Amino acid sequence: MSRSRSLCAVTLAVACSAAFAQVPTAGAAARGQAPGAVPKYVSPLRDYRAFADEPVASWREANETVQRIGGWQAYSREAYQALRKPAPGTPTKPAAPSEPDPHGAHHGGKR
Numbered sequence: 001m002s003r004s005r006s007l008c009a010v011t012l013a014v015a016c017s018a019a020f021a022q023v024p025t026a027g028a029a030a031r032g033q034a035p036g037a038v039p040k041y042v043s044p045l046r047d048y049r050a051f052a053d054e055p056v057a058s059w060r061e062a063n064e065t066v067q068r069i070g071g072w073q074a075y076s077r078e079a080y081q082a083l084r085k086p087a088p089g090t091p092t093k094p095a096a097p098s099e100p101d102p103h104g105a106h107h108g109g110k111r
Contacts, residue, residue, distance in 0.1 A: 066072070
């Protein structure tokens, strides 16, 4: 058991040293950094904009607007139509030729 533990420890040590001994790749040069240079930290929050309150219309104005455009059905219709649109770049399927069903007579269909 101790032999397998020591083998595991040696393997782990070699793997860790190999990970730290990696040479910089072309990615550092592509980012304008010299090989071996420490990468500059860029905060993911650098473009964050704080929340700003916006003026809110009265509830009567909001209700009148919804009634004028057609009520909740208008919002539902917009959502349904957005789902029905094919994604940009999606090829459309050609219409299938209308052929009689060869199995129609076998399953109660008329010929």
